[in-house]
Amino acid sequence: MTHEIYTGSRLEADLTLAGDVVIVGTGAGGGVCAEILARSGFRVVMVEEGAYWTARDFTLREVPSFARFYFEGGVRQTKDKGIGVMQGRAVGGSTTVNWTSSVRTPSQTLRYWTDTYGLKGFTPEAMAPWFEVMEQRLNVHPWTAHNENNALLARGAATLGWRYEALPRNVKDCPGLGYCGLGCPIDAKQSMLVTTIPTALDHGAVLLTRVRADQVDIRGDRVFGITGVALDDRGVRLTGRRVRIDAPFVIVAGAAINSPALLLRSNAPDPYARLGKRTFLQIHNYSIAIMPELVDAYVGAPQSVHSDQFLWRDGVTGRAGYHIEAVGTQPAGTMNFRKSIGPELAQAASQYRRTHILVSQIRDGFSEASPGGTVTLRSDRRGLLDYPITEYIRDGIRSSYLSMAECQFAAGAATVMPANMDAQPYTTWAEARAAIASLSLRSPNTVVNSTHPLGGCAMGEDPHVSVVNSDGWYHHLRNLAVIDGSTFPTSVGVNPGLSIYALAARQATTLVAALGRTVPEEYRVG
């Protein structure tokens, strides 16, 4: 079958195309939209600033993979450089490099969205069939072959009497190579790269790679398509070629930071200055244990157990809650958690195979003390996230350091150390507890990052506090929708992938119906 694909870096002249719908971004939101719309008979044009990397490009080497498949090498920095944000930049977006944990949006989150932002169609009951549809489509199923890294989390949690459970994964015939974050070289991961995008192409969708949507073309309250700029092979420089795509409907699905940035660049009407506000990170912080026995955390599904013991501990709007997961990491990433040098670094390397890392992700956005960050434009027109680490977040970091250390000692750790340059390895839980209580939390010593940026184009029924409505349609434009993680009114509280897939399935089918076509059978619910 012939697919229509244009590679921006190789364009020898400017390009003009037309379609029924332009979709900017081919990740979780964009991929699902592309399949549903293409199968409904629309001519879909997908615009992606990453390249079309496939199985044979996934060499599983860290430096080239982070350089090629991630925005800014995987460490897109917040304004004060305090936090590194990881986002995929490739055909398939972050789904090409994500870790496949596929968990439904917690009902607490959905209820909060419904009650606080007046969202329609997001009750746990209304969303259940959408989760089912996407679980079916992406082969989400329970995962039981936990590696030692995850089994240790389960054991620690069980010993302490914490709640914990297995995470389902969206994989097919997965032997657990353990390198999901570097791309799947055997196509076991059912990311957008191997599912919705090929299907959309089969149904006549057009794909442009290495093209960055620079502006949505807006006149009055209507959009007319997009203007894009072609990037070179490395995705760094503009080649000077421009792309123009005329279409009567535009879907923005570039992910948090990028989607609000595109709309800001386009001077989209924003009477209440909501664009880019309330951007959330579910900040990740880490605890490193050395176990007496081999862990080999780089083999097997990286993340297949989580504990939500502390997620809602103080109520939905109370103190910062967090969930805890295990981290599978390759050597360069693992050795970089410690920021140590010389003999200390060499010793850490010699303990590599016995290293056990936990991560806690702090849900943000549910409390007035947690308003998230703000995206603005840099001078080079890229998005820039300002996310100050507040007392609320600090409280979450300290408290989760304690929980993770307690869990690792309960699982038998020889030493535990928060990923914090000011910390030491502690040999007992009592010692760790005392030290962490007074540990200073400061940049850049406290290692924090995020693989879950969300928000910035929040859904809501009140345009004073939101950007798009419950269907993803822009409040102040007639024919533009935002359908990706940027529309979440708060963070999720757990890994957001399945939440975005389900949201996109719901939004795209609503759009198909609104535009007078028939929704493909597999995507009909109710």
Added chain:
Amino acid sequence: MPSVNISISRRQLLQVGVVGSAVLSTAGLLGGAGQIFAAAPAGGEFLALSSAGRDILRAIAPVVLEGSLPSDAAERADSVEQVLRAVDFYLAHLPESVHAEAEQAFSLLSLAPVRILLAGVWQRWPEAAPAEVAKFLNGWRGSSFELLRSVYVFLQSMVSIGWYDQPRAWVPMGYAGPPASSLSLPLGESHSAPFPFGTVDK
């Protein structure tokens, strides 16, 4: 990948305090930093690392990796070059503004007053004594100035990422490397935009 803080700007360096700003302003070299950067574009086969950056990395890598590098002199030297290659490749894929910031950090560190008074390294980087370099790194690591700690983290991160991505680094770790599919591709090779489904490339 954990955070690599590329966080330096002249403005920030000035905030380092009296000592730092006195060094920079009395030396009158602030304009010079930009010139060093402009005069030392990526040379040879390097895509992104200037000669200033290469000098600094060659001086600090053996110190950061003390106890980790192979003992054979030729292998050691080669390992350090591999680290530089990996860092270069990585930087070359960052947005130009970020890459320029990293380059600015290198340029500032190579200014004599900064090197001598702030880092305490007396000889030029290629001749710097490892003991002085170690003292500099440990000093900045524990500094009360966030900026100096950030530069430490940046340098440490670049070297450790560049090293631990190399098969040679895996031997003492007892790590066999990623599953076979993969080690064949040299770092610099670009396989972008394959067309797996028999596609039209216009």
